[in-house]
Amino acid sequence: MLAYAIRRVLAIIPLLFAIATITFFLMHSVEGGPFDEDKPLPPATRANLERRYGLDDPLPVQYVTYLKNLASLDFGISIANNRDISDIIKERMRISVQLGIAAFLFATTFGLTLGIVSSLNQNGLGDYFGVFVATAGAAMPSIVLAPLLTIVFAVELGWFKVLSTNYGFTDWLQGDFSNWKQVILPTIGLGFLPMAFIARITRASMLEVLRQDYIRTARAKGLRELSVVIRHAAKNALIPVLTVLGPIFAGLITGSLVIERFFAIPGLGGEFVRSVIIRDYGLIMGVTVFFAVIIAFMNLVVDLLYGIADPRIRY
């Protein structure tokens, strides 16, 4: 299994190369360049700008230069603001990761609880509540959910802040919780859909396990119900849940355009959409490669988890 893992990690390298290549040529074939502005630039200005950012070279030359720099982990500078792209990604990522982890914890905690409670009260009051929350969460697109959360809980009720520009938990480590009004809504907004999803899976998986013979046996032996649920049922039911948590986690920490936009959070999701919109070539490439590493890595983790969960799978 270790050999398999190493092989898979090594296989990520050609994968990244291919992704960088495809993105490079795709992105340059999109119409419009970074210097096509609403107010046209005079030709002399445009020429100097293209030269400044190396866009006056033929495309193949730019490609080779790019790969060379990439090999030394140099992503170049952003056309938009002349900053180092690795710095931009680092800064934005720090915020997105915090938001992602918070949303992930929210989603798993409540998702698992709802799912287990629902399954134990199948068709009872708890079940209805769980299913109610899960379906409502999944049915509302986040572009509607996010502004609604703001209107209801920040503007009308005044419980939280509209702007979450200081989102983050680094201050909490020093005992400063003053930004708590800024962290709750975005966390819920981002975590709601995955929470609903986790709850659904957990419920289905629990129901299946609870019908298994060994649970019946355990109950027949006269074990306490709590022990049956926790030690026997939940432990087994969580295996399928575990395997979906990887991709969910990867999706959450790479930022969400919609949540960031509606709560004014300076994360990576908005940054990379913006990079495409304004044709900030270096930033597009940087973010794509960076995301690809995360996704490929998460993918590997999931495959390994599958292996652990189901010993029949061979590598």
Added chain:
Amino acid sequence: MSSTEQAIVQPFDFANEVFHTKQRGLWAQAWQRLLHNRLAVVSGIILLIILTVSVLADFVPAVQLHDPAQTDFGAVEQNPSWDHPLGTDGLGRDLYARMTQATLFSLKIGLGTQAVILLIGISVGMSAALAGRLSDTVLMWITDLAFAFPDLLAIILLRQVLFGRDWPIIGSGDPQIPGIPSVLLVTVLAISFVGWTTVSRLVRGQMLSIKEQDYILAARATGASPWRIVRSHMLPNTLSAVIVAATFGIPLAIFAEATLGFIGLGVPPPNASLGSLINSGLDSIQTHNIQLVWPTMMVALLMLCFTFLGDGLRDALDPRTRK
């Protein structure tokens, strides 16, 4: 639209579920079980009604009541009335007519995306599982490649590269296939670009695991031809998982299209999708919010119905979860 949502397409507990019933009876039994699931049946009926109304409205003006493009600057942003059952929008267009038009377009996106995803996903997954080691390695590498592409980025880039070109079929200009404007094709292709990977992995995994099952070994031992084994044992057993995945995928594609509209890459007029209605409704969330409420409710309704139908199908196709 992020991997989170994509993950929803991923079914979770098929890995070791295999039917031991005879294949002919399988579909009939599943159908019977589905019919006993009232929630799924109701969902299916609602979906049928929505589909029928929106398709009919496209052909029969009487169903649509108004021309969705007919503006009336004297009657903008009206609340529901007898003449305009859902009210009017910012240009005085009838919202009911716009809703039927948008729902049809969004359903086309959802169904079209799943069709493309299934086509690519099943072919790739099947070839990988059955056509030998080399093709498995190559195809799975390609799958990994597509999977590692950030979804939203790939969708945006592809949409931007493909859209507005003078290319055949997907090129701009008048629809070259009746009823399928180029922006629909482009959106469908862009959303499918990443989506198929989950299906192909699923199919491959299912097939590999079925290949080792006793009854397949038995069938082989009795000398059944490989094609027959694939057709009558492996494909049906794999398909059940795939169908369920596809059902969940439809509303997700509709969500994805709405997000595209949110960043200014939506469907241009005269087309309208539920996503584009939601996005223009967001502007009037403070003033005339029924413009936002209707399309959101329709999206929610579609999401719920497809989810319940998917749940029902899964239960029906897997006898062990039967109650």
Added chain:
Amino acid sequence: MTNSKWRMLLSMFAVFAIMAIAVACGDDDDDDDTNGGGGKTPTTTTQAPSGTITIGATQFESWDPHFADFAQDISHQVYVWRGLYHLDLKDIPQPAMADGEPKVTDDGKTYTITLKKDLKWSDGEPLTAEDFVFGVQRTCNPDNAGHYQYILTNIVGCDDYYAAADADAAKKTELQAAVGVKAIDATTVEFKLNSAQPTFPTLLALWPTFPAPKHKLATVDAPWPGPLENVYNGPFMPSAYTEKATMELVPNPNWSGTPVGVEKVILKYVDDAAVLNQAYRTGEVDATVANKPELDKLKTEFPDELQLYPATRTIGLEFNMTKAPVDKAEVRLALSQATDRETMMKVVFKDANTATTSWVPPTRNGLKGGEYDDILGFNPAKAKENMSKAGYPDGKGFPELTLIIVDSATNKLLGEFLQAEWKEHLGIELKLEITDSKTRSSRFNSSDFQLVTGGWQEDYPDPENWFLGLWETGGSINKVKVSIKALDDAIDKARYNTNDEERRKLYRDAEGILLKEANGIAPLYHTLAAMLVKPHIKGMVENKRPADTFVPGDWYIELWKTDKK
């Protein structure tokens, strides 16, 4: 699954409940939270700065005024730097770092300007004539590639230097020294111009001529230090900054102008005007741009706090003069005359813009507005007639016409509005091509379009800024390919005309020639600036140049005051 009906009902109820909340909270006009309602006691003048103002803002792209391009960059830069002159509320350049009016030679080509005494950067270093020379050289530097170099094209040697991107280092140094700006001594700057230019003092109030701290920059193309590392000569300076989140500005101890009124200004960076308005409702920001699609509601919600005033931006239908069918004057006139601008303002823009048929905003050229209504204004009968004259009676045989617009909810409404209008009045089918902004700009910049919506946002307050480069044959940004001898002549005569009266008249004539046949443009509207300002703030006075970006009075931060502590 049994009891499925129940579940169905419940889950539907969930959705409906959430919708109901949405409907409920959208419809009721809840009472204003009386934030600034406390008794308004008259405040005494010339006090120590006090109070904090938080405003909604947009993250700047470049902190470097000699490179800057975007409105949000420039707004930031005017908070913290100032040039030799600064435009007053009437757009007249008044001495800022300069001590009095410039001395101009009789040929109008040499300007000598003396600095105020004892000017200092915020770090205490002296601010000298060299710093102003360095600033202009940076803008003309080809490697820095400043976006607004073209504004300084009349300074001797600036164009040559800017065009020498591929020259070797020695040659570049030589060209840098040849740029017509010199420090005569520590407090005297001299500019040499190619031609006498009456608007030159105005240019000395703009960001491309702001000083550059020579003690902070090793070379002319050295990277511009970031907000917390740089030094400032404006009213405020940054004391804290987090990219994409916030900036805090505190008074610059070495500021030499009108004493500032507030202790601290906090900028919150938010991309979405709708979100900013919510933050205004909860009091998280004290002043911000208003979200225009919500204007109807804002008018009743904040009748005393909403400020609406004209900005100097004109948007119209821009025709490519080389593409059929809009190469025909009759077609252009017909399209303009078939467009009901008043209804458009009401329906599409919720009165967030004002209808017009003029190119130069009336405040800029001394006209009242409405001079071209007879030619371009809404008149379906005339429009039909023109269409027939062009050879397309009732739109018969009219070739395909595509309008390119940038995707946004409002723009889509605009496009669909034009579609409906032209179909009704002219019988033609307009095709819409909705693109993202870079695609639209790319088409426009390569003149690969028939029809777009677009126009001009003024850089500096003078009619010349509405013509130079835009409408002359072969003009550097004449992308609609207007080419009219009479127009060329008028602009040429006006350009370096030192008789101000005549100069302005020539530009009015030029506008007449331009609009007579809707050459290249049929103006539709001037935009309005829409801003929300809490009542406890005083001194946020509107200015139109170059359109307030964040709050009213972006260019006069020193005048802001607040009653709130």
